[in-house]
Amino acid sequence: MSPGLKIRAARAEDAAFVALLIYLSMDSLADHLFNQEPGSMQALLEKLVARNAGRFGYKHAFVAEVDGQKAGLLVAVQGVDLNRLALATIPHLIAVLGLTRAIGIIWRTVKLPGEREAENDELYISNIGVLPSMQGQSLGSQLLAYAEGLALEHRLMKCSLIVGWHNTDARRLYERVGYRVVETVKDEKEDHGYYRMVKAL
Incomplete structure (x- = not known):
């Protein structure tokens, strides 16, 4: 690990940061699934993260800090x-968005390829x-190593x-x-x- 880099389990108080990085990593898919305007999407994700909402729960997230500053995020599950985590997300979606909008999200998720x-x-x-x-400091590679x-x-x-078809930079890093x-x-x-990508350890 690089000097000054620390990777730690996320906490409830990290919800805003975790939500921001989840949103950035999902790109336009988040807006499509949640049918939200970009500005409101982060606020919605923050509520889900703070509630520890299944797949969006902070308990599956790890925060990378460089010299005490939050810099990167890894969310990893078995x-x-x-x-199980997808099902556990549903009650939180209903609580935050209401039944009708939650059903819309579930429907759009099911229709994904x-x-x-x-x-x-x-x-x-x-x-x-x-x-x-904070990019360009090999933090992505180090988060991947942490996942291993x-x-x-x-x-x-x-x-x-x-990784999305169009995200060629990320795909090159993974390769x-x-x-x-x-x-x-x-x-x-x-x-x-x-592309679904796998690394044998």
């Missing part, structure tokens, strides 16, 4: 837990991101993630550290197509 995001024997990197002002350590702690021998494309998921509109 593949076997994905369905592809099937499973991860297999049961993988550690799934749901979100990874670095503040734009988490996988091994859980006796998992693979890490996986998905450079050993991830390989195992599935290409096409989207009729080509807005939300992605």
Whole structure:
């Protein structure tokens, strides 16, 4: 790890930062799923993170700090837990958005292309991101290495993630550290197509 870099478990008081980095890492997909204006999207995510809402819960997040300043985020879960966490998110969506809007989110999620995001024997990197002002310091690579350590702690021998077709910089980073494309998921509109990538540890 670089000097001055610390990666720690996220806390409830990190909700605003975690929400911002989740939003940045999801790109336009967040706005599509939640059908929100960009400005209100972060506020919504912050509420979900603070509530520890299933997949959006801070308990699955890790914050990278450089010299005490928050700089990056990793959200990682065991593949076997994905369905349980997705279901656990629903009551929080209803509480924050109301039933009608929550149903809309669930419907748009179900209609996304592809099937499973991860297999049961993988550690799934749901979100990874670095503040734009902190990029270029290998923080992304170090967060990926941290995820590998988490996988091994859980006796998992693979890490996986998905990356949008158009995010070529991120895909190159993942390939450079050993991830390989195992599935290409096409989207009729080509807005939300992605590559599923896996690294054997």
